């Protein structure tokens with residue numbers, strides 16, 4: 469049995485009238501890359517926000533390392549959240565700070581490390597994403613793909629053991645997509661951590677995923693190793709994986 473680092477257990481969540489998750493359960497295996505797939509608006513980003521403790525479900529439980537975080541106070545959540553990093557779908561760097569200072573912000577804000585120590589950790593994080601030469605650049609001097617990678621560097625600079633990536637490759641060209649996909653795998657290996665990645669990019673998923681979870685109509689309807697998901701006989705999974713207009717998914 470694989471060890472779980474996080475778990476959604478029978479979670480339901482609505483925003484007003486809009487029910488987003490309904491009796492949704494999901495296991496996140498420690499040390500693995502789990503990709504979450506699903507239609508736009510299905511609730512994928514919402515799952516990441518639940519795992520990061522940014523929002524709470526109306527019912528059900530969210531476990532992190534065996535502890536239910538749903539009833540923890542903001543203060544109790546702090547040590548847990550320091551080991552998690554959420555790389556947002558639309559992560560933005562601050563225009564007025566250099567790339568290096570942006571990446572170092574989480575360390576400036578949450579640690580007592582010296583300037584020299586922070587610089588070293590920032591360099592290391594930038595190096596992991598191939599951007600060590602951009603330390604003194606302003607964000608406006610970077611391309612979209614470089615900005616994404618700088619966002620990753622900021623997400624990993626605290627050495628989290630769980631990284632949540634929200635659509636890391638959306639809108640990027642195939643080469644940068646490949647680079648970022650490889651970066652996610654490399655970072656997982658380097659930090660020996662766990663990654664949860666939301667992605668629409670099947671090619672990337674086949675490269676990086678250990679497990680794939682498909683979110684459909686509020687719940688995870690399929691969860692398996694990437695090989696098993698590819699061979700799945702579930703017509704909804706099949707249609708999604710083939711990007712076909714024909715099938716049970718209403719368009």
Ligand SMILES: Nc1ncnc2c1ncn2[C@@H]1O[C@H](COP(=O)(O)OP(=O)(O)OP(=O)(O)O)[C@@H](O)[C@H]1O
Nearest residue numbers: 483486488506507508509510511512513514515557
């Ligand atoms: N804070 C909020 N208040 C109200 N509705 C919200 C809020 N956050 C999300 N929603 C709604 O919840 C649903 C799921 O949103 P979510 O962002 O999780 O989808 P998603 O699967 O990440 O979509 P996409 O692939 O487009 O990023 C959407 O209908 C969205 O409008």
Ligand SMILES: [Mg+2]
Nearest residue numbers: 512513557634
């Ligand atoms: Mg989203």
